[in-house]
Amino acid sequence: MNDRTTLRRYPDRGSHDRETIDAIFREALICHVGFTDDEGRPIVIPTIHALVGDTLYLHGSVASRMLRTLREGSDVCINVAIVDGLVMARSHFNHSMNYRSVVVFGTTRLVDDPAEKQVAFEAIAEHVAPGRWDDARQPTEVEDRQTMVVAVSLDEASAKMRTGGPHDDEADHDLDVWAGVVPVKTTFGTPIADPDAIRDVELPGYLREYRRPSS
C-alpha cells in the first residue's frame, strides 16, 4: 500500500480486504486498464481479466494497441466497477450510486514463460465460464505466439463500495419527493447456439443458467 491506495474520502466505503477485492474481480466480467502513450497521454481500454493468487492477468492480440503499448514495466491503473443501484435522494446533491469497485496500481510484467502463459489462458477462460477450459480446443503454438499476456501484481489494490439507501439532509426528509434505490443487476439470457453450426452439440451444463459468482 502506498499513498495512491490510501483511502481518502468516505473511508467507511473503502477496504483493503483481499477477500472483498477478489470477489469483485471474480464477479466483474471486464476491467478498464489505464496506461499512457509515448507522449504521456492517458489511454483507457476495457478488457477481460483473470485473477490467480496475487496476480492479475490481461491478454490480447500482439497487434492490439493496448498490448503493444503495455510492454514490460509500464505503469498501469486497473479499475473494476459494478453498479448495484441508483440512489435517489430527495435533493439532487445527495443522489448517488451503489457500487462495488476495485482500483489497482501496478507495473506490467510481460509473461513469456510458456507454463505461466498457459495458466493465464486457463484462468481467463475459466473467469468467463468455469468449465470452459477443458471443453474448447486448446491454443496452438501459432495462436499462442499471436497472444500477449501481461501480469500485474495486486500489491497496491483497494476496494471501494457504497450500499444502502439515500442519505438526505434532515431538513429534506419532509419534502414530497420519492427517495430510495433502483436495484441494478447484470443478467444473462438463454444461450443462443451458433446458427452456422454444422453439428448439433448439447449446451454444456456450465452455460445453463449462467451467472457470475456473486460477492
Add this chain to the structure above:
Amino acid sequence: MNDRTTLRRYPDRGSHDRETIDAIFREALICHVGFTDDEGRPIVIPTIHALVGDTLYLHGSVASRMLRTLREGSDVCINVAIVDGLVMARSHFNHSMNYRSVVVFGTTRLVDDPAEKQVAFEAIAEHVAPGRWDDARQPTEVEDRQTMVVAVSLDEASAKMRTGGPHDDEADHDLDVWAGVVPVKTTFGTPIADPDAIRDVELPGYLREYRRPSS
C-alpha cells in the same frame, strides 16, 4: 479525428458515427475516466457522465481526487463499455465478447459559468432518470460550490462494437464443442423506498419499470 481515434484493428467493428456514439453514451450508466497524476502515472476512475450536444460533462465533489486532478486543460481518455454477450467459440483463441464501446480523447475545460453548470447538473440527473430533475430538490448555492463540473468535447470520439456469433476456423467446425453466445443484459429491479422515510410518497412514473434508453 486524429491518429488516436483512427480505427486500427477490425475496422468493420469501428465507427465515427455520432448517432452510434451518442446512443452508447445514453445507454451506459457510467464511464471510466483516465488521466495522469502529478508524476505522469495513469489513474482510472469510474464516474457518471451526461452528453449535451457535443459536450460530455463529468461532475464530482471538489474534494474528490479526480476532480482535484482534472483541472482546466488536463488530457483525458474516457471509455464507455457495454457488454452484450459472451461469445463461445470452438477454439479458445476465437472466444470473444459482444460489446458496444466508445473512446473519447480530449482536454478538460472547467465549467464555472453558473448557467452552464446548471445545464450539466440537469443533464446528469436526467441521464440517470429522465423526469428526476424537476422532481427532486434543486442544488443550493453551497451545494453548487461543493460540486465541480468539467466538460470534454466529443471532437475525438469513436465507437467500437462486436455483434453476432463466433467466428471459428473452418477446421474447428466439426469439433464436439458447443458454440454460440450467452446474452448479457443490465436489468433493473423493483425500486426500494427509503426505509427511513417519514412520509409516504408515491413512486413516480419515471421510476416504474425503469430501463435505459437502448441503442
